[in-house]
Amino acid sequence: MTEQVTTGTLVTTGTDVTRMRELNALSIVRALRGNPPSTVTELATRTGLSRPGTDVIVQGLVADGWLTVVEPDGSSVVGRPARRYRFNAGAGHVLGVDVGAHKVLAMLADLDGTVASTSRLPVGPDADPAARLAVVDAAVDECLTAAGLSPDEIWAITVGVTGPVDASGRTTLFTPLPGWASVNPAEHLAARFSCPIQVENDCKLAALAERWQGAARDADDIVYVLAGMRTGAGLIIDGTLRRGYGGAAGEIGALRAVRWLTAPSHLENCASLPPGIDTDNAAAWVFNAARSGDKAARTAVRRYTRDLAVGTAALVLTLDPQVVILGGGFSRSADLILDHLARELARTCLRVPEIRASTLGAESVALGALRLALNEVDARLFGMGLSTPAAPRA
Known part of the structure; x- marks a missing residue:
C-alpha cells in the first residue's frame, strides 16, 4: 500500500x-x-x-x-x-512510408525528425497487392540497412496511402491501387515490427508535412490541395489534422459537381498536344508549352485551374483557412496556376486566403508520415515518463 x-x-x-x-x-x-x-x-x-x-x-x-x-x-x-x-535524438528512430501508384518512398529519421536514410523504389501502377507490399518491404529494408538499424530499434511507423483510411487502416471507401482496399499495411508490417504502426491518407500527411517543414509553418488553419492527375485535399484546423468520423474529411472530389475528377482531362486533351505523348507526360508537355506561349496550352491550363478552383472554393468557404497550399505533381507549375486560382477564388469566396506552392514536392507524404510517427512517440513518451531509451510499446 x-x-x-x-x-x-x-x-x-x-x-x-x-x-x-x-x-x-x-x-x-x-x-x-x-x-x-x-x-x-x-x-x-x-x-x-x-x-x-x-x-x-x-x-x-x-x-x-x-x-x-x-x-x-x-x-x-x-x-x-x-x-x-x-x-539524444539518436535514442530512437521512426519510419515514414509513402505507398504511391508509381513508387514507394521510405524515410527513416531520429527523434528530432532528422532524416537518416531514404529509399525510393519504382512500382507499376497495375501491381497487385503482393507485389506492392514486396516493394514496401524492400524500401524499408534499404532504409534500415543504410542506417545500420534493426526492426526492434524502430519506435513508430506511419504508412501513407491513396484514398480515405478507415478505422481498420484500410482504404475501403476508395483507392486507385488495384486490390488495395483489402490490404491492411499495419498488419503486414506488424509481422516484423513490434512498435505502433499507423496508416493515413496521403493528402492529410502532405498537409501535416507542410505545416511542419514546408510552406505553412506559420499557419494553424490550412487547406492542402493535391493537384495532379488525381486531385485531393488535406485539412488542418486549429493546428490539428482533421480526419473526419470515417477518415474521409477533405474528399470533396467525390462530388461530381466539384469537377475535380475530370479537371486533368483539359490537359490530356489539349488541342496542340503532339501525337504519341502518353497520359503520364501530357500534363508536363502542356505546362511547358504554356510557358512558351502556346495559346492552346494556355487555354488548357486556364480551364484546368477553373475546375480546380470549384472544389477549392467550397473548402475555403466552409473552413476559412489562413492559407491554401498547392501541392502534388502540378505544384511544379505553380507559376502558371496560382494567379489563375486566386482570381477564380475571388469570384466566389468571401475572403481569399493566401495561396502558396508546396516547398516539399514529392517528399511531402513521407515527411508527413514521419511527423505523425513522431507525434505517436511523443504521446507515449511524455505520457509514460522517462527511464531509459526503450521504445514505447503499444
Whole structure:
C-alpha cells in the first residue's frame, strides 16, 4: 500500500515525489528538444526549476541515455566554460512510408525528425497487392540497412496511402491501387515490427508535412490541395489534422459537381498536344508549352485551374483557412496556376486566403508520415515518463 500523510486538507502520497521527478525530467527534455545545447543554468531558467535540482535531473538523464554532454571547445580564455547538454535524438528512430501508384518512398529519421536514410523504389501502377507490399518491404529494408538499424530499434511507423483510411487502416471507401482496399499495411508490417504502426491518407500527411517543414509553418488553419492527375485535399484546423468520423474529411472530389475528377482531362486533351505523348507526360508537355506561349496550352491550363478552383472554393468557404497550399505533381507549375486560382477564388469566396506552392514536392507524404510517427512517440513518451531509451510499446 502507498503511505498517505494528511496535513490539513492536503493529502500527499509516497508516489508523488517519484512522479514529480518524472515531470521535471520531462520538462527538461522538452526544453532541449529542437533547441541548441544548453547549460544547466539555462535549463533551470527555461523550466523554472532550481539550479541544484536541474543539475541532479540532468545527470540522471545523461546516465539513462536521454541527454548527451557537449564538452567545451576550450576557446574560452576566462575560467572554465560551462558544460552543455543536448537531447539524444539518436535514442530512437521512426519510419515514414509513402505507398504511391508509381513508387514507394521510405524515410527513416531520429527523434528530432532528422532524416537518416531514404529509399525510393519504382512500382507499376497495375501491381497487385503482393507485389506492392514486396516493394514496401524492400524500401524499408534499404532504409534500415543504410542506417545500420534493426526492426526492434524502430519506435513508430506511419504508412501513407491513396484514398480515405478507415478505422481498420484500410482504404475501403476508395483507392486507385488495384486490390488495395483489402490490404491492411499495419498488419503486414506488424509481422516484423513490434512498435505502433499507423496508416493515413496521403493528402492529410502532405498537409501535416507542410505545416511542419514546408510552406505553412506559420499557419494553424490550412487547406492542402493535391493537384495532379488525381486531385485531393488535406485539412488542418486549429493546428490539428482533421480526419473526419470515417477518415474521409477533405474528399470533396467525390462530388461530381466539384469537377475535380475530370479537371486533368483539359490537359490530356489539349488541342496542340503532339501525337504519341502518353497520359503520364501530357500534363508536363502542356505546362511547358504554356510557358512558351502556346495559346492552346494556355487555354488548357486556364480551364484546368477553373475546375480546380470549384472544389477549392467550397473548402475555403466552409473552413476559412489562413492559407491554401498547392501541392502534388502540378505544384511544379505553380507559376502558371496560382494567379489563375486566386482570381477564380475571388469570384466566389468571401475572403481569399493566401495561396502558396508546396516547398516539399514529392517528399511531402513521407515527411508527413514521419511527423505523425513522431507525434505517436511523443504521446507515449511524455505520457509514460522517462527511464531509459526503450521504445514505447503499444
